[in-house]
Amino acid sequence: MKTAKLLNVKTFFAVLAAVSTVSNGVSAGDVDLSAAIVAPTGETTIRLYEVKYAPTPDFLYIVDFFLDEETLRFELNGVTAVEPSNYEGADVVRGGLLYDNWWKINGESEPSENYARYPDTSSQSGSGTWRCKECHGWDYKGNEGAYEIGSSHYTDIEGLYQVKNRPMAYIYGAIVDHNIPSLSEPDIWDLTKFLKEGTVDMNKYIVFSGAQSKSATGDADNGRTLYENSGGCLKCHGADGNKIAAVSVGAIANSNPWETLHKIRFGNSGTKMPAMISKGLSFQEQLDILTYAQTLPPIETEAH
């Protein structure tokens, strides 16, 4: 759906009323809907993103409406002000670590109950149900990726790879909607930046189905050089990848290449394992490391 043209006059005045609840003295000419996007957020709710208001140029507004089923009119349901300048300073690597496991990164307490949004019909329970990766996948493909139907992590929830094409305020608003009180505003900005700039289409680099399924398609020889030198993997994991007893790099790189690639790029939440993005390695080099890791001798351990 697209922009201002779709908005009828009534909606325009509803937006005006909405923005005026956050700033006094609003006038019609001050509201700028030229960049606004309308999208449904539920069966009877719609949301307008990127509404601008001339007197407060530092903010974008998200305006929510619900359909009153008796009158069949959209009624105002709330306004959120978003300050896009926060995006500039946001940290994509920290966002990737929060995506894996936010409480290990922001120091908030680990949840003890299931997350209310986690489907009753799915198999996981406890704090894990609060991790972004649990519903949206290590490959960011949700129900169409490795957590597809048949997986013990299946939730039938969509992936997030495509969301990078949406405006930043859309992503920010969608994370706010998860109602996870332990996520601070800076946390949400870091996650927004990660989803906008940090994700890759893993199916392009890791074979998804067929006989070669799960094979990484980089250059293993170059990966070995990086593993042993600038990547620093050797120092902690040893030449065979089995020096840390709890983790067999060869086993995990083969059983869960998506998790391994995410962790090579962003680090491993709650450990000293560094992000190759922070070390300045290119994406191709990160993929090469994964490709080499798949050649290391496996010892069976649990993937996390």
Ligand code: HEC
């Ligand atoms: C318990 C499951 C669950 C967890 C955990 C979860 N989400 Fe979601 N998320 C959803 C559902 C459900 C939707 C709505 C999409 C759908 O209906 O499939 C959604 C949608 C989104 C969207 C909007 C996608 C779009 O295309 O409109 C974003 C962005 C998002 N989630 C980010 C996150 C982030 C970041 C985290 C971690 C802080 C997270 N989610 C954790 C269930 C979850």
Ligand code: HEC
């Ligand atoms: C500073 C030490 C250090 C460096 C350098 C390091 N790692 Fe790790 N890595 C760890 C620790 C610690 C763990 C977590 C061990 C545990 O779960 O008990 C880990 C976990 C892993 C895992 C398992 C992830 C999981 O949760 O199942 C893989 C795979 C892995 N590392 C690969 C690599 C690769 C490849 C490199 C180089 C790009 C690398 N590591 C660099 C310390 C390091």
